Amino acid sequence: MGQLIPQKNVYAVIDLGSNSFHMLIAKSVAGGLQTIGRVKRKVRLAAGLDKDNILSTEAMQRGWECLALFAERLQDIPNQNITIVATATLRLATNAEVFKAQAEKILGHKINVISGELEARTIYKGVAHTSACNGKQLVIDIGGASTEVVIGKEFDALLYKSLNMGCVTYLERYFKDCLLTHSNFNTAIKAARTVIDNIAPEYKAAGWQIASGASGTVQAIQEIMVAQNLDDLLTLEKLNSIKEQSIAFKSIAALDLPGLSEDRRLVFVSGLAILIALFESLEIEKMGLAGGALREGVLYSMVPEFHNSDIRKRTVDGFMSRYHVDQKQASRVSSLAIELAQSINEDWPINHLNGLPLLKAVAQLHEIGLLIEYKQYHKHTAYILENTDMPGFSQSEHRLIVAVADAHRSDIPKDSFNALGANNLLAQYIVRLLRVSVILSMRRQDDVLPHFELTAKNEVLTLTFENNWLKEHPLMASELQQESKQQSKLGWKLIVH
Template identity: 90%
Template sequence: MGQLKPQKNVYAVIDLGSNSFHMLIAKSIAGGLQTIGRVKRKVRLAAGLDKNNVLSTEAMQRGWECLTLFAERLQDIPNQNITIVATATLRLATNADVFKTQAEKILGHKVNVISGELEARTIYKGVAHTSSCTGKQLVIDIGGASTEVVIGKAFDALHYKSLNMGCVTYLERYFKDCQLSNSNFNAAIKAARTIIDEISSEYKAAGWKIASGASGTVQAIQEIMVAQNLDDLLTLKKLNSIKEQAIEFSTIAALDLPGLSEDRRLVFVSGLAILIALFESLEIDTMGLAGGALREGVLYSMVPEFHNNDIRKRTVDGFMSRYHVDQKQACRVSSLAVQLAANINKDWPVESLNGLPLLKAVAQLHEIGLLIEYKQYHKHTAYILENTDMPGFSQSEHKLIAAVAGAHRSDFQKGCFNSLGSNSLLAQYIVRLLRIAVILSMRRQDDVLPRFELSAKNEVLDLKFESNWLKEHPLMASELQQESKQQGKLGWKLTVN
């Protein structure tokens, strides 16, 4: 058999981190990037650095064994679509060349040891391509041997530093005996603070609108908080509470916090100590989880059509093309929903809560479930949205869009937005407007759209039409009466005249 041809639209990024080695494989499809493979192995390369920064043969061996696995998967990908980057440990190791030479032999590709600054900028790019911040954003990535701290806006990193502290090196240094005590934690926090304090005045002066964590530590903390029925925003109070809970276990071997996965356990406490120091020194109020980081940053740099773009538009267009959405109808419902929101702008703060882009997105995507079947299509839409990445939308926005899509027609339950926390009121506003827009555009024609006026007083909506319009359109009148009853059941008043 002849050799298979490599697929032109498939890309691979390998990230030789200080804690784990990762391989990300993605396909460029429908104007977006679709992940088709991820391989991750804990190598803990940084644990092999001695006090003179010489990397042990054992640590190198662990790394080479992992790369042998990765090499098998790279054979099917075009050479020019593969990028391999190495970070802090191989920046620090005095014998990095020994590791690198063998690694390149195994992979058949060049390994790029990138500077801390380039790593920070690339991490920021990965976050910018997968999140939705419109203002300045603080991005933090706690790695195995370094921590990157970046403030950026749109796609540009404005302030970026790579700090010499990480969850593997701090584990070796401050939790060497694997004991969990106040003094171990405090020593690690104090050491991290000393490093962060050098940049804190510059960063606090620059300011930011939202803070995002791009590391496994932040994800692990979020999973613990969800297991404890807390919302998923990190605060210093929550971090200190988790620290106190961890100390009660006395040793890392016994550490068994609900929600903490086994593969994070070893380096969790050292990462937590660094994160507490960052919150204290930079005076961070709240932090969410970023959707991407270094690997995504490298990936988006490799694919030319993604160098700059409206990410949200790219995401929505990708869904519409993949699920064969009727684009005219999606546009019709979207512009009607926006018109309804404009009518009541003074009374309902949809715009000031940054809800308009979310209303537009869910209006354009509400019919993707039709590809499965009509009767329950709203539920199919919600399921698809819930279980598909949505670059450009934060985790909480993604949840809101999926929840609203599932409630945009038929009966829906009073408490269906409770899980959205602070976004539940915005979801309520958006769903009420969307449901009306869907009914008003039910004939799927532009020239039969009614003229209307919508007003709001507190929670009460009043929808008015020209004098005989409802008489002449009995089906529409009946649908709107049913909708009025449906909203009434949930304690929301909708009058139609």
């Protein structure tokens, strides 16, 4: 056996959380980071803290056993590409050094116990690198023993606090009898409100455009809502409805909400109580799920070339290079689509709905499926996009891009956009413009693009060409005629003069 050579472009982050220990392994490829391994174990370290913040031997033992599993995978990764961070429980535990010394021996690596403020800033960085927000963003991460609340803009955290409450500590404190009653919920919500009300005025004064949840609690609630055929934006009304549904089960042991995974069940209700308190105290209207959090924040900090670059561009460029897209054609179609959108901006508010970057992205990526075969390439494109992470795009934007890619040529399935909720109309606008742009660019040459004018009135699109251009280009004329028929099947009107 030859000696193992560490893989220079592979990175590992281990996060010793209060509820779970996670290991994330990623590889730097085609200008992006590709996850090649994730290991997660429920350790519930915070459950081992007593009233004097002494960590029990049993909890430490659970942690050490988990780290022995992680250690095996770290052997192939260069030392400088490994970062291990520990959060709230090891900040609080008076005997944290005992745990740390043995853990470092097992891993052969130093553990950084990070402050609550640094944890909050790093969580924000993980969110900023995996989702795009044009204005200020509120990010919330409910951990096992602490909850981080951050307002940031672009890549910078502007306001950040780590609050002393978490789903494991609140489970021990307010649901110790494992019963689901109004009384237990109300006591937990009230206790969390007392903590949050101290910071609420400052946060409400700062304001934000979009709120994202970066924790397992938010993901679990989203999965429950999807199982109930609701859209995936959290609101206080939906949280209270899930609280009432939970109480109907009477005990945590019996809790069996559709969509709730078994490994989340134990700490779900305490996390839900904290989230309800956050919604009430900060007056949050709606919240989506963030793409990344602490681990991603640490990871992006380790790879210098990713500091503060344009995430959406990095994602799109990565796809184009991986799937050998004809860059000139992609640029031709996307420029034309944007030009069409801007020419009818008065009538179709694509820009107002923040749709231009989505139109540009899907126009640049519409041909990635050609690498597989031509006939069904739009289906292959949609499949690839649906099953690949798209940092820089929120989950709802990602779904819109997939739906438009799938419907950008051939027959348009009738129910294509039903599942997009609030983005349904935007997707219709984008797909209609993309389909026309693809046809107009079919000769794949810049100098043969026609001179035309596009106007929109309500839902009617009118495409007018100069003089005898369509007579001289019968193939283009016939393709546009067919397109007009396709769109009319869905009740859309495309007039070609």
